[in-house]
Amino acid sequence: MSDAIEAALQATPAIEIKDVWRTFQRLDGSAPFTALQDIRLDVRAGTFVAIIGGSGCGKSTLLRIIAGLVPPSRGTVLHEGKPVHGPHHSRGFVFQGDAVFPWLTVRRNIEFGLQCRGIPAAERKRTAETWAAAVGLADFIEAFPKELSGGMRKRVDLARVYANDPDVLLMDEPFGALDAQTKERMQVELLGLWDRTRKTVLFVTHDVDEAVFLADEIVVMAARPGRIAERIKVPLPRPRDERSRVSDAFEETRRRLRKLLEDLAPATTPAR
Amino acid sequence: MTRPTDDMNGGAPSRRARWLAKYGLGFLTIAVIIGVYWLYTLQPQANRTLTPPPPKVVAAFVAAIADGSLFVNIGWSLYRVVIGFAIGTLLAVLMGCTAGWFRYAGYVLNPIIEAIRPIPALAYIPLIIVWVGIDEPARILIIVLAVFKPTVVNTRQGMQEVPRIYVEAAEALGASRMTTFWRVGFPNAIPYIVSGMRNGLAAGFLALVAAELIASSNGLGFLISNAGQNLQIDVVLMGIVVIGVVATLLDAIAVRAQAYLTRWSEVRQS
Ligand SMILES: Nc1ncnc2c1ncn2[C@@H]1O[C@H](COP(=O)(O)OP(=O)(O)OP(=O)(O)O)[C@@H](O)[C@H]1O
Ligand SMILES: [Mg+2]
Numbered sequence: 001m002s003d004a005i006e007a008a009l010q011a012t013p014a015i016e017i018k019d020v021w022r023t024f025q026r027l028d029g030s031a032p033f034t035a036l037q038d039i040r041l042d043v044r045a046g047t048f049v050a051i052i053g054g055s056g057c058g059k060s061t062l063l064r065i066i067a068g069l070v071p072p073s074r075g076t077v078l079h080e081g082k083p084v085h086g087p088h089h090s091r092g093f094v095f096q097g098d099a100v101f102p103w104l105t106v107r108r109n110i111e112f113g114l115q116c117r118g119i120p121a122a123e124r125k126r127t128a129e130t131w132a133a134a135v136g137l138a139d140f141i142e143a144f145p146k147e148l149s150g151g152m153r154k155r156v157d158l159a160r161v162y163a164n165d166p167d168v169l170l171m172d173e174p175f176g177a178l179d180a181q182t183k184e185r186m187q188v189e190l191l192g193l194w195d196r197t198r199k200t201v202l203f204v205t206h207d208v209d210e211a212v213f214l215a216d217e218i219v220v221m222a223a224r225p226g227r228i229a230e231r232i233k234v235p236l237p238r239p240r241d242e243r244s245r246v247s248d249a250f251e252e253t254r255r256r257l258r259k260l261l262e263d264l265a266p267a268t269t270p271a272r
Numbered sequence: 273m274t275r276p277t278d279d280m281n282g283g284a285p286s287r288r289a290r291w292l293a294k295y296g297l298g299f300l301t302i303a304v305i306i307g308v309y310w311l312y313t314l315q316p317q318a319n320r321t322l323t324p325p326p327p328k329v330v331a332a333f334v335a336a337i338a339d340g341s342l343f344v345n346i347g348w349s350l351y352r353v354v355i356g357f358a359i360g361t362l363l364a365v366l367m368g369c370t371a372g373w374f375r376y377a378g379y380v381l382n383p384i385i386e387a388i389r390p391i392p393a394l395a396y397i398p399l400i401i402v403w404v405g406i407d408e409p410a411r412i413l414i415i416v417l418a419v420f421k422p423t424v425v426n427t428r429q430g431m432q433e434v435p436r437i438y439v440e441a442a443e444a445l446g447a448s449r450m451t452t453f454w455r456v457g458f459p460n461a462i463p464y465i466v467s468g469m470r471n472g473l474a475a476g477f478l479a480l481v482a483a484e485l486i487a488s489s490n491g492l493g494f495l496i497s498n499a500g501q502n503l504q505i506d507v508v509l510m511g512i513v514v515i516g517v518v519a520t521l522l523d524a525i526a527v528r529a530q531a532y533l534t535r536w537s538e539v540r541q542s
Contacts, residue, residue, distance in 0.1 A: 069440050089446030099441035103459040103536045112455070113445035144536040164445055 012081050014045040014168055014200040015066060020075035022061055022226075035061045037225035039075070045167075048194060048201045050215035052208065052257070054265070058226025059204040060096060063170050066202065067093045079168065089113055092166035094174040096204075100145045100153045100160070106132060107141045109156055113164035131159035134193065151182040155189075162193060169201045175210070187213055188241065195239050208261070212236070212253045213245060220257070222264045230260055324506035329513070332506040341495075346518060348491040349480055352408075353522070356415025357476050361469055364420045368427025368465070373457050378428075385424055393418035393479045397486060406487035411480070418479035419472035426468025430461025463534045470526045477519045492518070 022036040035058045043049050051059050064070045066077050068087045077084040079091060087093070101109055110128040119127075132141045135155035137148075145153050154174060161169065175183045187210060194201060205211050211218050215234050222229040235249050244250055306326060312318060313325035320328070336342035371381035396417055404410040434457050442456045484493025492515050499507035 067444055069444065087440070087443040087446075089444070091444065093441070093444035095437055095441060097437050099437045101438060101441070101456070101459070102538065103462065112442070112447075116442075116446040116448070116451055146536060146538045160445065 013042040014047075014080060015041075015043040015202070016078040016081075017041040017062075017066065018076050018078065020062070020065060020072045020077065022058070022065060022070075023073045034225040036065070036072075037227045039226075039228060041219065041228065043200055043202065045200050046198045048203065048214055048216045049219060050211035050217070051202060051204045051219045051221060052206060052211045052261070053221030053226075053229075054206065054223055054261070056226075057221045057223035059206075059221060060172050061226070062221075063093075063172050063202060063204055066168075067091050067170050069093070089117060089164050090166050091168045091170060092161035092164055094157055094161055094169070094171040096172040096174075096176060098145075098150070098153055098157075098177075100156045102145045105142050105144055106137055106148075106156050106159075109145070110160045110163045112160060117164075127163050131163040134162070135159045135189065151178050151186065154178065154186065158190070158193070162197070167200060169199050169203075171201065171203045173204050173206070176205070176207075183207075183210070184242075190214065191240055208254055208257050209245070212250055212257060213240065218257060220260050220264070229264055232256065232260075321503060322505055324509065328506040329509045332504070332510045333514075336495075336507070336510065342514065345490055345492050345495045346514070348488075349484065349493070349518070352411055352415055352483075352491065353473075353476055353480050356412045356480070357419050357473055359412070360416040360419030360472060360476065361423055363416070364423035364468070364472070365427050365465060368424040368468075369431055369453070369458060369461065371424075372428035372431025372461070373453050385428065388417075388421055389425060393421065393475065394482050397482070401487065411483040411488065414479045414483045415476045419469075419476040422471035422475060423465065423468040426464040426471075427461055430464025431457050433464075434460040463537050463539060466530045466533050470523065470530060473522060473526055474519070477515075477522065481515060 017039050020036060020039040021034070023032040023034050025032055039062060051062065053059055061070070065072050066079075066084065068077075068084045068091065079088075084091075101112065104112065107125075107128045110131050111124045114124045114127060129138070129141065132138050135158055137152060137155055137159065140148060140152065145156065148156065154177075158174070175186050178186065191214060203211075203214060212234055213236075218232050218234060219228055220230040220232070221227065232253070234253050236244055236247065236253070237249075309323075310326050313320070313323050324332075333342070367381055367385070370377045371385060372378065393414060397414060400410050400413055404413055438456050438460060439452055442452045447455065480491070481493040481496070484491040485497045488494040492511055496508050496511040496515075499505075499511065
């Protein structure tokens with residue numbers, strides 16, 4: 001392979017969002033609702049990008065379009081230069097809600113994607129055990145989800161997606177339903193996993209601290225119509241740990257982000 | 273949702289006490305009914321043939337065991353129920369899964385399901401006699417129809433009510449359409465299917481007795497109708513009790529199977 005081609009490959013972003021629009025028909029028959037307007041975004045391989053914005057600004061819709069779970073009304077999404085048509089195991093998705101299959105044990109949940117791809121049983125078993133241990137659920141590997149707490153189920157979900165070894169991780173407020181302590185612990189665990197694998201991550205949240213603590217870059221979205229308002233870099237050094245949360249850089253970025261979101265707020269809430 | 277579904281013992285009676293209450297009270301109910309009936313048969317004006325006292329019923333039971341006829345009849349009835357239940361369930365699950373999951377298959381199959389739904393299986397008996405005859409296939413077909421109905425309706429509903437998030441999660445993990453069908457739609461429908469099967473078993477047993485009442489030379493339904501024609505009311509009563517006991521035992525097995533197959537479910541089973 002020539003150096004030029006290699007350089008070109010290096011330059012191809014992992015995810016390219018090209019002029020994506022998404023409208024929804026309204027049930028009352030009035031004019032279609034624009035959930036996403038002209039979204040353009042490139043994400044370089046190995047970056048951790050957080051997407052933040054008020055409720056209803058289209059974060060989930062954008063993530064679902066990238067995953068291929070819903071088609072855009074206009075525009076395209078490229079993954080490693082190839083257009084996205086439908087979901088694919090190379091783009092793992094962690095849902096806002098509880099998506100762990102209740103009828104499968106922890107082990108069989110983690111093995112699900114591997115099984116879909118025809119990976120032999122012995123290897124599946126090894127991988128499932130590795131990832132169950134990585135998320136601290138080694139002792140619960142034969143348990144059913146109903147025997148686990150909400151935070152433990154979220155970890156099963158993470159292990160299941162990680163075990164499938166995707167190139168890109170799409171995470172839709174994965175920790176939104178957790179209490180503050182569990183959430184902070186899961187964030188540290190997630191960064192630990194990310195440091196080891198350096199996958200491309202798009203992480204939706206509406207928690208400012210979470211976005212700053214996790215991301216290299218933060219995409220700020222505004223509502224009505226849903227659009228990208230701002231992109232900011234997070235100057236926090238890696239690897240990050242609990243001390244990063246009290247650094248000046250953290251405080252500074254946090255203040256900036258809060259200000260941005262406040263300025264956007266009138267547009268993100270319905271007229272009073 | 274992490275609400276415990278069982279073994280909540282805070283302040284509640286212990287399992288043992290509950291078990292005693294459940295079976296003790298049930299037993300008491302039956303004892304009272306038999307006792308009242310027994311008292312009535314002891315009245316001087318009571319007819320010993322039309323209302324035989326319980327010891328006569330027990331004697332009929334002992335006689336039927338002694339000559340082996342009871343086992344033969346139970347055997348025939350069980351054979352029919354098991355075959356009919358197996359065929360009916362298989363058809364219902366295949367059809368319900370397909371109709372509930374694939375849109376166009378639903379368009380094709382739903383009219384069949386909807387047409388069968390409001391009609392009791394017993395209403396088909398005259399047709400079956402004319403078209404199929406009065407032999408073994410006819411009797412089994414009635415049971416198949418009776419079992420099929422509740423199971424197909426439940427199975428279809430279970431497939432339709434799969435939460436979208438599970439389907440999307442499977443697809444994002446790389447599942448094909450068929451994999452999603454078998455490994456998401458089907459397991460999600462299991463609690464519905466199993467409860468449909470339980471209703472199907474009860475309906476099948478009901479239909480069996482009816483089928484054997486009409487045209488048969490063996491089985492528990494035949495035992496009753498034959499004894500009735502000969503005015504052996506003690507045998508009729510004995511047959512009814514035996515049917516009740518056999519059906520209860522079958523349902524007890526079904527309950528066990530249900531508890532096992534839905535052990536993962538957060539929905540509390542009755
Ligand atoms: N299937 C749909 N049909 C109609 N409208 C939809 C649909 N999905 C989303 N929308 C609309 O699109 C907008 C964006 O929704 P989306 O779920 O992407 O928001 P979000 O940014 O993820 O919000 P939250 O932070 O509350 O999760 C909302 O106004 C919603 O009403
Ligand atoms: Mg959302």
